[in-house]
Amino acid sequence: xxxxxxxxREAIPPEAVLTDTDxxxxxxxxxxxFCEAGSPAVVVLPRTVEQVRHVMRTATALRVPVVPQGARTxxxxxxxxxxGCIVLSLVKMDRIIEINPVDRVAVVEPGVVNAVxxxxxxxxxxxxPPDPSSWEQCTIGxxxxxxxxxxxCVKYGVTAEYVLGLDVVLADxxxxxxxxxxxxxxxxxxxxxxxxxxxxxxxxVVKAVLALKPAPPEQRVLAxxxxxxxAACAAVCAVMARGHAPSLLELMDGTSVRAVNAMTRxxxxxxxxxxLLAAFDTPDPAPDLAxxxxxxxxxxxxxxxxxxxAAESDLLLQARRMTLTALETLxxxxxxxxxxxxxxxxxxxxxxxxxxxEKYALTIGVCAHAGDGNTHPVVCFDPADPDEARRARESFDxxxxxxxxxGGTITGEHGVGVLKKEWLARExxxxxxxxxxxxxxxxxxxxLLNPGKVLDxxxxxxxxGG
Numbered sequence: 001x002x003x004x005x006x007x008x009r010e011a012i013p014p015e016a017v018l019t020d021t022d023x024x025x026x027x028x029x030x031x032x033x034f035c036e037a038g039s040p041a042v043v044v045l046p047r048t049v050e051q052v053r054h055v056m057r058t059a060t061a062l063r064v065p066v067v068p069q070g071a072r073t074x075x076x077x078x079x080x081x082x083x084g085c086i087v088l089s090l091v092k093m094d095r096i097i098e099i100n101p102v103d104r105v106a107v108v109e110p111g112v113v114n115a116v117x118x119x120x121x122x123x124x125x126x127x128x129p130p131d132p133s134s135w136e137q138c139t140i141g142x143x144x145x146x147x148x149x150x151x152x153c154v155k156y157g158v159t160a161e162y163v164l165g166l167d168v169v170l171a172d173x174x175x176x177x178x179x180x181x182x183x184x185x186x187x188x189x190x191x192x193x194x195x196x197x198x199x200x201x202x203x204x205v206v207k208a209v210l211a212l213k214p215a216p217p218e219q220r221v222l223a224x225x226x227x228x229x230x231a232a233c234a235a236v237c238a239v240m241a242r243g244h245a246p247s248l249l250e251l252m253d254g255t256s257v258r259a260v261n262a263m264t265r266x267x268x269x270x271x272x273x274x275x276l277l278a279a280f281d282t283p284d285p286a287p288d289l290a291x292x293x294x295x296x297x298x299x300x301x302x303x304x305x306x307x308x309x310a311a312e313s314d315l316l317l318q319a320r321r322m323t324l325t326a327l328e329t330l331x332x333x334x335x336x337x338x339x340x341x342x343x344x345x346x347x348x349x350x351x352x353x354x355x356x357x358e359k360y361a362l363t364i365g366v367c368a369h370a371g372d373g374n375t376h377p378v379v380c381f382d383p384a385d386p387d388e389a390r391r392a393r394e395s396f397d398x399x400x401x402x403x404x405x406x407g408g409t410i411t412g413e414h415g416v417g418v419l420k421k422e423w424l425a426r427e428x429x430x431x432x433x434x435x436x437x438x439x440x441x442x443x444x445x446x447x448l449l450n451p452g453k454v455l456d457x458x459x460x461x462x463x464x465g466g
Contacts, residue, residue, distance in 0.1 A: 008058055093109040231300035366378070
C-alpha cells in the first residue's frame with residue numbers, strides 16, 4: 001500500500017478510497033473531446049467536510065495534485081484527471097441541509113443534483129432557476145465550479161447570481177466561509193463570486209447557500225419556424241428591443257432540428273432552417289406570446305405556433321434539451337463550443353459558423369440560448385479519420401476566434417478547463433492574465449488544485465524568459 005493511500009485511510013473509510021485500476025479509470029475524464037486526461041493514483045469519495053480537509057492536508061504534505069469532480073458532465077475537460085493525482089469526487093456529499101422559505105435560501109452540499117434540488121424547493125413553492133441541459137445529472141458543486149447557465153438565463157440569470165455564500169476547503173486544508181445568507185451584504189471583497197467559475201482551482205466547495213425565488217406560473221411556449229438563421233436572429237433582437245422579458249428564448253438551426261427529428265420522431269418541421277422557441281411564465285402569457293408572434297412574423301417566420309397546453313410546451317422544451325444528444329448520433333464524436341456574443345451580433349455568429357462548416361466540409365449544428373447570445377456550435381466528426389479530426393479541431397478554434405471578433409467571449413457557461421486554456425490568454429490579455437495568476441498563487445501556492453486547468457500557476461518559459 002502506498003504512503004498516499006495509507007495516509008488517506010487514516011481518516012477516511014477504506015471503501016471511500018478507491019485504488020482498483022479499472023474502477024479509477026472511469027473517473028479519468030469528463031465529457032469533453034480533444035482534452036488530455038491522466039491516470040489518477042486514487043479516487044476518494046468523501047461524505048464529510050472533515051474528510052475533505054483530511055484529503056487536502058494529505059495532498060499538501062505529500063505534494064500530490066487534487067482534481068475535484070462532480071458528475072463529470074462538463075464539456076471543457078475541467079474535471080479531467082492528471083497523472084498521479086487524487087481525484088476528489090464529491091458526489092456522496094449530497095445532502096440538502098436546509099430550505100428556508102422565509103429567507104428564500106437553500107443550503108446544500110456540492111453533490112446535490114440540480115434537478116433534485118429544483119424539485120425539492122418546488123414542493124415549498126420556491127424556484128431555483130439555473131437549469132443546465134444536463135440538470136438531471138449535473139451537481140450543484142459542478143454548476144458552481146463552471147458557473148453554469150441554462151435555458152432560463154435570459155430572464156433569471158446564471159448560477160453566479162444565485163450563490164450567496166460558500167464553505168470552501170483551501171489547498172492546505174483550512175476551512176473558509178465566504179458571503180452571507182442575508183438578502184443584502186457588501187462586507188469585504190466578494191470572494192464568493194471569485195470561487196464561482198474557478199473550476200476547483202482555488203478551493204473545494206463543500207457547502208453552498210443558494211438564493212431562491214417564488215415559483216412562477218407554468219410557462220407557455222411558442223414555436224416559430226424561419227427560412228434562415230439570420231431571420232430568426234432578427235426576431236430575437238426585435239423581442240429584446242421591445243422590452244419583452246421571456247422566461248426562455250432558444251434557437252435550433254436546421255441541422256439541429258433534423259437531428260432531433262431523426263432521433264425522436266417528434267414531428268418537428270424538417271424543412272425549417274431555424275426554429276425559435278419563446279416562453280413566458282407570467283400570470284397571463286397570452287399578450288406577450290401574441291406580441292412575440294407578430295414580431296416573428298414581421299421578421300420572416302413562415303409559421304408561428306403557440307403551444308396549446310403545458311404538455312405541448314414541455315414537448316417543445318424536451319426537443320431543445322435533446323439537441324446535443326441528437327447531434328451526437330450524426331458522427332462518432334462531437335466538440336461542443338460555447339461562444340457567447342452580444343445579441344446584436346447573433347446572426348453574424350450563426351452565419352459565420354455556417355461558413356466555417358462549409359469551409360471545412362463538416363456538419364456543425366447550432367443550438368443557442370438566443371436570448372443571451374450564448375451559442376453552442378456542435379462540431380460532428382469521426383476521430384478515427386485523422387484528417388476529419390484535424391478539420392474539426394481547426395473549425396472549433398475558428399469558431400472561438402469568430403466569437404472574439406464579434407465582441408464575445410470564449411465561454412458563456414461551460415468553463416475553460418483544458419479545452420480553452422490557450423484561448424483564455426487571448427481574451428484576458430497579458431495584464432489580466434498576470435492578475436489571475438496572482439490570485440491563483442495566493443490561494444494555491446503549491447499549484448495542487450486542478451493544475452493545468454483554466455490557467456497555469458507559473459507563466460510558460462517563453463513568457464518568463466526561461
